[in-house]
Amino acid sequence: xxxxxxxxxxxxxxxxxxxxxxxxxxxxxxxxxxxxxxxxxxxxxxxxxxxxxxxxxxxxxxxxxxxxxxxxxxxxxxxxxxxxxxxxxxxxxxxxxxxxxxxxxxxxxxxxxxxxxxxxxxxxxxxxxxxxxxxxxxxxxxxxxxxxxxxxxxxxxxxxxxxxxxxxxxxxxxxxxxxxxxxxxxxxxxxxxxxxxxxxxxxxxxxxxxxxxxxxxxxxxxxxxxxxxxxxxxxxxxxxxxxxxxxxxxxxxxxxxxxxxxxxxxxxxxxxxxxxxxxxxxxxxxxxxxxxxxxxx
Numbered sequence: 001x002x003x004x005x006x007x008x009x010x011x012x013x014x015x016x017x018x019x020x021x022x023x024x025x026x027x028x029x030x031x032x033x034x035x036x037x038x039x040x041x042x043x044x045x046x047x048x049x050x051x052x053x054x055x056x057x058x059x060x061x062x063x064x065x066x067x068x069x070x071x072x073x074x075x076x077x078x079x080x081x082x083x084x085x086x087x088x089x090x091x092x093x094x095x096x097x098x099x100x101x102x103x104x105x106x107x108x109x110x111x112x113x114x115x116x117x118x119x120x121x122x123x124x125x126x127x128x129x130x131x132x133x134x135x136x137x138x139x140x141x142x143x144x145x146x147x148x149x150x151x152x153x154x155x156x157x158x159x160x161x162x163x164x165x166x167x168x169x170x171x172x173x174x175x176x177x178x179x180x181x182x183x184x185x186x187x188x189x190x191x192x193x194x195x196x197x198x199x200x201x202x203x204x205x206x207x208x209x210x211x212x213x214x215x216x217x218x219x220x221x222x223x224x225x226x227x228x229x230x231x232x233x234x235x236x237x238x239x240x241x242x243x244x245x246x247x248x249x250x251x252x253x254x255x256x257x258x259x260x261x262x263x264x265x266x267x268x269x270x271x272x273x274x275x276x277x278x279x280x281x282x283x284x285x286x287x288x289x290x291x292x293x294x295x296x297x
Contacts, residue, residue: 045259052256058172059249066170066242069178070235075128076180077231082123084224086116087191090198091221094214103205110202117154117195121146124188134185135161144189157192161185171241178234180227187223194220 093109124144126133135143143161146154165177194216201209 042259049256049260052252052259056249056252056256059245059252062169062171062174062245063242063249065168066238066245069168069170069176070238072128072133072178073231073235073238075126076133076178077228077235079123079126079133080180080184080224080228080231083120083188083191084221084228086120086123087217087221087224090116090195091214091217093202094198094210094217097202097207097210106202106205106207106210110199113195113199113202114153117192117199120188120192120195121154121157124192131166132161134180134188136165136179136182136185137162143185144192154192154196156196157189159185159189170238171245174237174241176234176237178238180231184223184227184230187220187227191217191220191224 090113093113097106097109121144124134125142132138132141132143135141138161141160143159145158145160147156147158149155161182163182165179165181167175167177169175194213198210198213198217201207201213
């Protein structure tokens with residue numbers, strides 16, 4: 001086989017270029033700590049990294065959704081507690097009406113119950129981020145509308161919200177509504193209309209009618225306690241979903257790290273080996289190219 005004089009220099013240039021490219025790659029990996037700088041470095045690994053990062057982004061959005069849902073639950077739970085306290089006070093007044101004598105005393109309690117009713121209407125129409133807490137998906141309208149007489153007193157309350165509630169996705173397979181249910185909204189409506197009956201009976205000194213409302217008001221109190229329990233269960237579910245999201249995010253981070261990060265000690269060893277090979281190639285090339293045919297004559 002005939003070997004031309006250009007063969008060795010061409011081979012040397014190719015080897016030096018290959019070593020230089022590898023040294024540059026290893027130096028960049030050492031500096032950045034990343035094994036995959038370009039998708040061509042490891043196509044399959046790059047796909048896994050990109051998929052993992054995309055899933056992490058989805059989990060971060062689920063986490064933000066869960067935080068929002070948790071805020072809504074906290075707000076609605078606070079208002080439900082306020083409504084429950086007003087209901088409990090109304091029940092105390094009903095019980096106390098047995099102990100008082102005279103129409104004026106009952107009318108005084110009637111004034112207090114009217115104040116409880118007005119406050120309950122405010123609580124029921126509370127908004128959170130410009131959305132009603134107890135109106136389903138009703139939007140901008142107040143979910144509980146009061147009809148008033150010529151003196152401004154509430155004579156009836158109607159629910160104009162929707163039967164469904166907005167859902168929020170807090171996990172891949174987890175959608176829930178942090179808003180109180182339609183049934184809870186109806187319980188609040190019933191409580192307010194019961195309060196109207198109690199107030200009117202107290203205003204007229206009709207103690208018998210006041211007593212007749214006791215069972216209905218006790219039922220309202222029990223329903224509100226049940227609604228608070230339901231909101232607590234929802235909050236517990238959100239916390240579980242958030243914990244699972246955190247665990248999944250951590251697992252993905254480890255997986256991405258395995259695919260994308262370098263083993264720094266191994267990379268440094270490889271870098272040293274390639275630098276030594278580069279130096280050896282230059283030294284051997286210098287010795288070979290330093291000779292000519294005249295050296296062998």
